[in-house]
Amino acid sequence: MNKRPIGIFDSGVGGLTVFREIRKQFPKEDIVYFGDTARVPYGPKSYTTVSAYSIQNARFLLQRGAKIIVIACNTSSSVALKQLQDSLPVPVIGVIEPGAKTAVSTTRNGKIGIIGTEGTIRSKAYSREISNLKKDCRVFSQACPLLVPLAEEGWEDHPVTTLTIKEYLKPLLEEEIDTLILGCTHYPILKEAIQKVVGDNIVLVDSAEAVSKQLYEILPDKENEGIGEDHFFVSDNEDKFRQIASRILNIKISKLIKVNLGESWYLS
Amino acid sequence: MNKRPIGIFDSGVGGLTVFREIRKQFPKEDIVYFGDTARVPYGPKSYTTVSAYSIQNARFLLQRGAKIIVIACNTSSSVALKQLQDSLPVPVIGVIEPGAKTAVSTTRNGKIGIIGTEGTIRSKAYSREISNLKKDCRVFSQACPLLVPLAEEGWEDHPVTTLTIKEYLKPLLEEEIDTLILGCTHYPILKEAIQKVVGDNIVLVDSAEAVSKQLYEILPDKENEGIGEDHFFVSDNEDKFRQIASRILNIKISKLIKVNLGESWYLS
Numbered sequence: 001m002n003k004r005p006i007g008i009f010d011s012g013v014g015g016l017t018v019f020r021e022i023r024k025q026f027p028k029e030d031i032v033y034f035g036d037t038a039r040v041p042y043g044p045k046s047y048t049t050v051s052a053y054s055i056q057n058a059r060f061l062l063q064r065g066a067k068i069i070v071i072a073c074n075t076s077s078s079v080a081l082k083q084l085q086d087s088l089p090v091p092v093i094g095v096i097e098p099g100a101k102t103a104v105s106t107t108r109n110g111k112i113g114i115i116g117t118e119g120t121i122r123s124k125a126y127s128r129e130i131s132n133l134k135k136d137c138r139v140f141s142q143a144c145p146l147l148v149p150l151a152e153e154g155w156e157d158h159p160v161t162t163l164t165i166k167e168y169l170k171p172l173l174e175e176e177i178d179t180l181i182l183g184c185t186h187y188p189i190l191k192e193a194i195q196k197v198v199g200d201n202i203v204l205v206d207s208a209e210a211v212s213k214q215l216y217e218i219l220p221d222k223e224n225e226g227i228g229e230d231h232f233f234v235s236d237n238e239d240k241f242r243q244i245a246s247r248i249l250n251i252k253i254s255k256l257i258k259v260n261l262g263e264s265w266y267l268s
Numbered sequence: 269m270n271k272r273p274i275g276i277f278d279s280g281v282g283g284l285t286v287f288r289e290i291r292k293q294f295p296k297e298d299i300v301y302f303g304d305t306a307r308v309p310y311g312p313k314s315y316t317t318v319s320a321y322s323i324q325n326a327r328f329l330l331q332r333g334a335k336i337i338v339i340a341c342n343t344s345s346s347v348a349l350k351q352l353q354d355s356l357p358v359p360v361i362g363v364i365e366p367g368a369k370t371a372v373s374t375t376r377n378g379k380i381g382i383i384g385t386e387g388t389i390r391s392k393a394y395s396r397e398i399s400n401l402k403k404d405c406r407v408f409s410q411a412c413p414l415l416v417p418l419a420e421e422g423w424e425d426h427p428v429t430t431l432t433i434k435e436y437l438k439p440l441l442e443e444e445i446d447t448l449i450l451g452c453t454h455y456p457i458l459k460e461a462i463q464k465v466v467g468d469n470i471v472l473v474d475s476a477e478a479v480s481k482q483l484y485e486i487l488p489d490k491e492n493e494g495i496g497e498d499h500f501f502v503s504d505n506e507d508k509f510r511q512i513a514s515r516i517l518n519i520k521i522s523k524l525i526k527v528n529l530g531e532s533w534y535l536s
Contacts, residue, residue, distance in 0.1 A: 038317050039307055046505045049306050118508075146428075149417045160414075160431050167428065237314045240386075 003226060005030035006215070007066025009057040012040035012234075013244045014148065014186035015072030016251055018095070021212035022070065023230070026219070030229045032064045034259075038236035041148060042075040043117025043184075050119060054080035058088060060259070064231070066090060068219065070211060074183050075117050078125035091218060098210035099181050100129035104137060106203050107179040113172040113202075114141040116183030117148070126183060140175045144168045144184075151189040154248055161190065165197045173198065181205045189248055232256040271494060273298035274483070275334025277325040280308035280502075281512045282416065282454035283340030284519055286363065289480035290338065291498070294487070298497045300332045302527075306504035309416060310343040311385025311452075318387060322348035326356060328527070332499070334358060338483060342451050342475065343385050346393035359486060366478035367449050368397035372405060374471050375447040381440040381470075382409040384451030385416070394451060408443045412436045412452075419457040422516055429458065433465045441466065449473045457516055500524040 006026065008019055012035045019033050034057055036042075042050050054076045058069050069084065069092045071077045077094030084092045103112045114126045121143040130137050146164050155161050172180070180202050182188060188206050195204060230253075234241050238258045245251045274294065276287055280303045287301050302325055304310075310318045322344045326337050337352065337360045339345045345362030352360045371380045382394045389411040398405050415436070418429050440448070448470055450456060456474050463472060498521075502509050506526045513519045 038313060040312075044308075044505060044508060045306060049504045145421055146414070146417050149414050153413055158435070160428055160435065163428050163431065167426070236317045237312060240312060 004065045004067035005032045006068055007032050007061030008070045008072045009034040010072040011042040012037045013241055016245055016249050017185050017188040017208040018072035021208045025212045025216055028226045028228045030226050032231045034060055035234045037234045037241055043119045047079045051080045058084050072185050075119035078120045078123035095207040095211045096125045096129050098214040099205055099207035100126055102210045103179050103181050103205045104133045109178045110137045111177045112137055112139050113177035113180040114183045115144045118143045120183050140172050142168050142172055148186045151186045161193050165194055179203050233259050235259050272333045272335035273300045274336055275300050275329030276338045276340045277302040278341040279310040280305045281509055284513055284517050285453050285456040285476040286340035286479055289476045293480045293484055296494045296496045298494050300499045302328055303502045305502045311387045315347045318343055319348045326352050340453050343387035346388045346391035363475040363479045364393045364397055366482040367473055367475035368394055370478045371447050371449050371473045372401045377446045378405045379445045380405055380407050381445035381448040382451045383412045386411045388451050408440050410436050410440055416454045419454045429461050433462055447471050501527050503527050
């Protein structure tokens with residue numbers, strides 16, 4: 001059991017911010033990462049479609065022996081967590097609950113902001129989770145569809161990025177939030193740019209860090225003596241995946257395999 | 269034969285700029301439009317994947333009786349046109365050739381710029397087509413991955429869009445192009461913003477207009493007495509499709525059906 005890997009999936013490259021935190025926290029665990037780069041992005045897609053994709057991705061990780069599955073994608077966590085938890089034989093954790101918990105324990109004035117993809121925001125998953133944890137918090141949310149492409153373009157410190165962040169965050173800043181959840185696994189790439197816009201008085205909650213902490217609490221054996229191997233799988237365009245991983249995230253991708261769309265798990 | 273519809277497909281909503289021109293040109297023809305909104309965008313995906321998707325989309329239009337197929341997507345035209353022409357029993361036209369022809373007949377100094385998605389630019393399809401038509405043209409190209417999300421966000425006249433266009437077009441302007449191909453069917457949405465940045469001395473070639481003109485030349489019967497019905501199909505998120513169509517493109521979407529991913533044509 002111990003030797004089986006931790007499974008992580010995301011719609012693409014964004015979940016690597018979660019991978020990075022988990023790798024740091026668990027240097028000896030093997031990790032299998034699947035990025036669904038053929039069907040990225042999940043953000044603008046319907047719940048039915050995102051659910052169907054998430055189930056296929058999780059099944060693929062199970063076939064690779066995963067002992068636990070981390071949904072490193074906010075859209076997918078918002079929409080498919082419960083369904084995966086109910087139907088899979090291993091524990092499944094998403095990024096919403098850990099992010100919401102951290103935000104609730106961080107805020108002083110009870111005003112929490114959330115930014116994410118259209119899918120994540122539309123689902124109201126963070127608002128629900130926060131209101132379960134603490135009734136008197138107020139939540140202000142904003143979909144930011146341009147931030148993922150900006151992060152992938154590598155424009156972390158470009159004036160366009162600053163201007164875009166200002167535009168999106170204006171209504172949240174007017175509400176005087178003191179805590180802002182980065183509700184998309186791409187956003188940690190833009191953390192510095194976002195912090196500059198909101199100023200030092202607003203605490204940013206990075207869901208990658210939060211989920212890694214939660215995983216540490218629930219992973220059965222923390223004394224794994226493995227050598228910490230990484231295996232990456234994508235459904236398309238491995239070159240672009242490798243390039244963004246090294247250029248923006250400073251992650252060296254060793255073993256990377258493109259999974260053929262024709263394989264039966266994908267179409268089942 | 270005459271009564272059979274014109275089939276148009278795109279990765280999503282961008283091809284509606286082509287639909288709009290074709291509808292204008294052929295008021296009495298029936299049109300079937302398919303937008304692959306479950307798998308959008310095609311721009312960053314590999315050739316193999318874009319080819320496979322394009323074939324599935326074209327087959328769907330054939331099943332709906334299309335007498336001719338218009339690939340209203342530059343990425344797909346770059347990658348899959350020849351394959352579709354060789355394998356389908358009806359004529360297939362893409363957006364590359366008409367755009368290239370218009371550009372070659374427009375340029376005075378022989379310096380043509382092309383902007384498009386990563387997939388379109390990487391394929392060098394425009395450069396090849398232009399050099400076939402006129403040996404002594406020089407072609408300068410630039411991938412602009414942020415323009416599609418900016419167009420979909422509806423930020424046509426936002427400072428962020430102007431700044432982004434300036435950044436992308438800088439190297440092309442330095443080469444003193446006099447003609448610029450809008451090599452993505454989303455870009456006509458940003459036409460005014462692009463024209464402002466490049467100034468009045470550079471002619472913009474809109475591939476939607478160009479393909480509609482080519483279609484007029486080759487469509488067997490121009491005297492169709494139909495009533496010009498529209499049928500729209502998408503693979504996901506019909507609300508968003510309808511919303512962008514009406515908000516940005518001023519197209520009223522009447523008959524819109526979401527095609528179920530589980531249907532066999534999709535998975536074959």
